Amino acid sequence: MHFVHPVGLSLLLLPLTLAVACGDKGADTGTGTGGDGGAEDGGATTDSGSGDGGTDRVPTWYQDVQPIVAEHCWTCHNPENADAAFDLTDVDLVVELADWLNSKINGPDTEPPYMMPPMGLDPSPECDVGLPVRTDLRLAEEDKATFQAWIDAGTPLGDEATAAPYEIPELPTLSGDRVVETTPVSFDSHDGQTGDAYNCWSWDLGITDPEGAWVSGVQVNGDNLNILHHAVIMADFSGETAPEGGGDGKCPRPGDEVPSATMLATWVPGADPIILPEGYAFHFPAGTRLVTATHYHLTGTGQHDASTISLSYLDKPPRYEAVVLPLGAADPGETDDPAWEHNPFLIEPGDDHYVNTWRDHHTHPEDKEFRIWALFPHMHYAATAMKVTLEHPDGTSDCISEVPVFDFDFQRTYEWDAPYEDLPVLGSDDTFAIQCSYNNSESNATLRRAYEDNGITEYLPIQIGNGWLDEMCVLHAIVVQEYDGRFEREAGE
Known part of the structure; x- marks a missing residue:
C-alpha cells in the first residue's frame, strides 16, 4: 500500500500515540x-x-x-x-x-x-x-x-x-543525544470562518550525511489550542513535499496530498510525545523531510497557529531499528483490489453493519527476525471496529489487536510495554488480516455529525479513498529488528 494522506482527511489519534494519553505540563x-x-x-x-x-x-x-x-x-x-x-x-x-x-x-x-x-x-x-x-x-x-x-x-x-x-501524570520529555526543534508552521484563519480546515507543512531536516540519521522520539509542540484539533506526523523520504524553492513551508501538491509518506505519529492536544524504547530508533536517510498534516477546528474568530515539532536524535546506530509498515487500503484504486475478502469494497447507504477484511502478505529476509512493537489502526467517520489477526503459513492464526468500539475523534497508536524478546514475532510469510467494520446509516452518530456539519442530507455509497466521506482500512505496524548494518525501511513492501 502506498499511503497518500490528504490534509483534507480529519484524523485524530496518535502518537504514535493519536492520540491519546493526555499529558500535563508537569506532575x-x-x-x-x-x-x-x-x-x-x-x-x-x-x-x-x-x-x-x-x-x-x-x-x-x-x-x-x-x-x-x-x-x-x-x-x-x-x-x-x-x-x-x-x-x-x-x-x-x-x-x-x-x-x-x-x-x-x-x-x-x-x-x-x-x-x-x-x-x-x-x-x-x-x-x-x-x-x-x-x-x-x-x-x-x-x-x-x-x-x-x-x-x-x-x-x-x-x-x-x-x-x-x-x-x-507528568508529560514525558524527549531525551537522546540531542533534541532539535523545527521552525514553526504558519496557519491563519479569519473572522467568520467555522468548521474544519487543514494545513500541510514540510520541513527540511538538513540530513546530509550519507549514512542518514537516527530518530528516537517525536514531540508536537502545539501552539494555538483554541483551534488545533490534531496532527499527523510523517517522514517523506522522497522529498516530494518540498515547497517550491526548497526549505520549510506549505506542501505544494494539489489537495495537500502527501505522496508515499510514512506515518510516524499522531497527536492531539495533551498527547504524550512519541518516545521509542531505549535502544530503538527510526532511520532517516539523507534528504528526509518531516511533514505534518494538521486539522484545525475553526471558531469564527481570526486565529494564528505557529506549532513546532521536536525530534530527538541518536549519534550512533541503535541496537534495534524501528520500521513503520503501512498496511491496508487507503487509495481510491484499492476499492476493487483482490486483497479484499469481499471484492469490491462498497458500503451502501443504510448498511449499519458492513464488515470486510483486507489481507497484506509480509516477507523479509529469512535471516532477519522482526517483532511487532506497536499498531496504529486508522479509519474514517463510518468506521465502528477493527480486529487484526496474524495468519501463519501453517494455517494457524493469532489475533493480536482488537478495537471493538472505534472512535474517529480519538485514534491512537498502541505500544506494547515489553522487552524486545517478549514482543509478538512477525514471521517472514505471515499475513496481516485487517478486519474493518462500518455503519453507513443515521444510527452512526459520528457519521451523522459529519454529514450535518457539511450540509449533506442524503447518505451516499462509500468506497475506499482519500476524501473525508471515503473510507480507509489502514493499519500502521511498527516493527523492530536487531540492526546489523542493513537498513530495513522498505521491509514491508
Whole structure:
C-alpha cells in the first residue's frame, strides 16, 4: 500500500500515540481545589468514613473521586486546554455533568465520545497478546465502580479539608543525544470562518550525511489550542513535499496530498510525545523531510497557529531499528483490489453493519527476525471496529489487536510495554488480516455529525479513498529488528 494522506482527511489519534494519553505540563500533587465540603450544586454532604454499624462507606468527591479524575482526566480537561471543551478541575461542573460523564466512564455510550478516557483497544479473551500497553488509559474496574457508586449516592462532596492526595501524570520529555526543534508552521484563519480546515507543512531536516540519521522520539509542540484539533506526523523520504524553492513551508501538491509518506505519529492536544524504547530508533536517510498534516477546528474568530515539532536524535546506530509498515487500503484504486475478502469494497447507504477484511502478505529476509512493537489502526467517520489477526503459513492464526468500539475523534497508536524478546514475532510469510467494520446509516452518530456539519442530507455509497466521506482500512505496524548494518525501511513492501 502506498499511503497518500490528504490534509483534507480529519484524523485524530496518535502518537504514535493519536492520540491519546493526555499529558500535563508537569506532575502535580495536592489536596484539590473548589467546593467547601457542603452540599452545593447537587452534592450532598456525607460521612466519608465507615460507621461502627458496619454500613458500606459512601464515596465522596474529595476523598475518593477527585484522585481518579485528577489522574485520568485533568491532563486534558484543565483550564489551559481549550480544545478539551470543559474543565474537570471545577468540582461544580463535574457534579453538573456527573451523569453524562458516567455514561462515558462506564460506557461505551451510544454518542461520541463513546468512552472516556479514550482507549479503543480492549482485547477479548481470544484476542489478547498478554502484554501491557504503554500509557494505558483504561480505568480500573474498581475506579469505574467508585464513580458509579458516587453517582448513586447523589455526588456527595465530602470534606475538602481532609481531601485525599492526588497526582497528575507528568508529560514525558524527549531525551537522546540531542533534541532539535523545527521552525514553526504558519496557519491563519479569519473572522467568520467555522468548521474544519487543514494545513500541510514540510520541513527540511538538513540530513546530509550519507549514512542518514537516527530518530528516537517525536514531540508536537502545539501552539494555538483554541483551534488545533490534531496532527499527523510523517517522514517523506522522497522529498516530494518540498515547497517550491526548497526549505520549510506549505506542501505544494494539489489537495495537500502527501505522496508515499510514512506515518510516524499522531497527536492531539495533551498527547504524550512519541518516545521509542531505549535502544530503538527510526532511520532517516539523507534528504528526509518531516511533514505534518494538521486539522484545525475553526471558531469564527481570526486565529494564528505557529506549532513546532521536536525530534530527538541518536549519534550512533541503535541496537534495534524501528520500521513503520503501512498496511491496508487507503487509495481510491484499492476499492476493487483482490486483497479484499469481499471484492469490491462498497458500503451502501443504510448498511449499519458492513464488515470486510483486507489481507497484506509480509516477507523479509529469512535471516532477519522482526517483532511487532506497536499498531496504529486508522479509519474514517463510518468506521465502528477493527480486529487484526496474524495468519501463519501453517494455517494457524493469532489475533493480536482488537478495537471493538472505534472512535474517529480519538485514534491512537498502541505500544506494547515489553522487552524486545517478549514482543509478538512477525514471521517472514505471515499475513496481516485487517478486519474493518462500518455503519453507513443515521444510527452512526459520528457519521451523522459529519454529514450535518457539511450540509449533506442524503447518505451516499462509500468506497475506499482519500476524501473525508471515503473510507480507509489502514493499519500502521511498527516493527523492530536487531540492526546489523542493513537498513530495513522498505521491509514491508
